[in-house]
Amino acid sequence: MNAEEKLQKCFESIRRKTDFVPEIGIILGTGLGSFADEIQTEKIVNYSELEYFPISTVSGHSGRFIFGKFMGKNIVIMQGRVHYYEGYDMTDVVLGVRIINLLGAKKLILTNAAGGINQNFSKGCIMAISDHISTFVPSPLRGKNIDMLGERFPDMSMVYDENLLNIAKSAAKKNNIDLKIGVYAQAQGPNYETPAEIRMFKALGADAVGMSTACEAMAAKHAGMNILGISCITNMAAGLNSEILSHTDVKQTAKNIAGNFKTLLRTILEEI
Numbered sequence: 001m002n003a004e005e006k007l008q009k010c011f012e013s014i015r016r017k018t019d020f021v022p023e024i025g026i027i028l029g030t031g032l033g034s035f036a037d038e039i040q041t042e043k044i045v046n047y048s049e050l051e052y053f054p055i056s057t058v059s060g061h062s063g064r065f066i067f068g069k070f071m072g073k074n075i076v077i078m079q080g081r082v083h084y085y086e087g088y089d090m091t092d093v094v095l096g097v098r099i100i101n102l103l104g105a106k107k108l109i110l111t112n113a114a115g116g117i118n119q120n121f122s123k124g125c126i127m128a129i130s131d132h133i134s135t136f137v138p139s140p141l142r143g144k145n146i147d148m149l150g151e152r153f154p155d156m157s158m159v160y161d162e163n164l165l166n167i168a169k170s171a172a173k174k175n176n177i178d179l180k181i182g183v184y185a186q187a188q189g190p191n192y193e194t195p196a197e198i199r200m201f202k203a204l205g206a207d208a209v210g211m212s213t214a215c216e217a218m219a220a221k222h223a224g225m226n227i228l229g230i231s232c233i234t235n236m237a238a239g240l241n242s243e244i245l246s247h248t249d250v251k252q253t254a255k256n257i258a259g260n261f262k263t264l265l266r267t268i269l270e271e272i
């Protein structure tokens with residue numbers, strides 16, 4: 001079955017469960033899933049209930065779509081995402097983003113845990129993504145173009161929406177949160193990078209590194225969505241200090257940032 005047929009099947013199986021039309025989609029990254037408690041839930045669909053939908057295998061990620069309202073706005077949350085390093089094809093990795101688009105959402109907020117590369121960052125800070133480097137992972141647009149989503153050769157000169165970025169900046173200011181702005185590089189994972197790789201990413205202009213998001217943003221941009229990306233810097237990247245990286249620490253730090261992160265996201269959603 002090709003990517004388009006799979007998408008259609010998944011979309012139809014979710015539509016059999018709910019006719020909810022979201023305005024905004026949100027993907028919650030590692031340790032940030034608790035934001036879902038803030039919305040008035042109307043319907044939950046587990047990924048496992050959907051024909052052909054890949055199941056996230058990572059601890060710290062549940063796997064479900066949560067449909068509900070926040071400040072009167074219709075929202076769909078993906079609590080837990082699917083990563084390339086889990087072994088799935090890129091078209092499976094971005095299936096959720098494409099479903100959110102087909103359900104009707106035009107705006108997408110992507111969140112993640114990431115390692116800080118910019119020396120002005122520190123563990124625990126929050127960065128809004130201004131641009132990304134996805135060159136080190138395959139494009140989710142590879143293969144036959146899905147014409148109903150977008151064109152064969154989409155422009156990527158402005159992946160992250162300027163208006164949403166400005167809303168994020170003003171939301172941070174309002175809450176006295178020191179929001180960093182920077183370039184996110186996607187690595188394949190699941191291993192963390194070597195210090196030499198981090199020096200390479202730094203030389204290429206990256207401010208943070210993670211294992212998700214850029215491919216999702218690319219698929220969303222292809223489909224014409226307005227995208228905001230937010231990274232929680234859970235650690236400084238390999239070699240930038242003497243800390244040994246571990247998923248347990250990443251999850252714990254993400255949980256520690258979650259308070260500020262939720263405040264920021266709440267204010268962004270109010271102002272969107």
Ligand code: HPA
Pocket residue numbers: 113114115116187192193209210211234235236237238245250
């Ligand atoms: N590298 C890649 N992905 C990550 C990191 C990192 O240092 N921290 C959290 N996700």
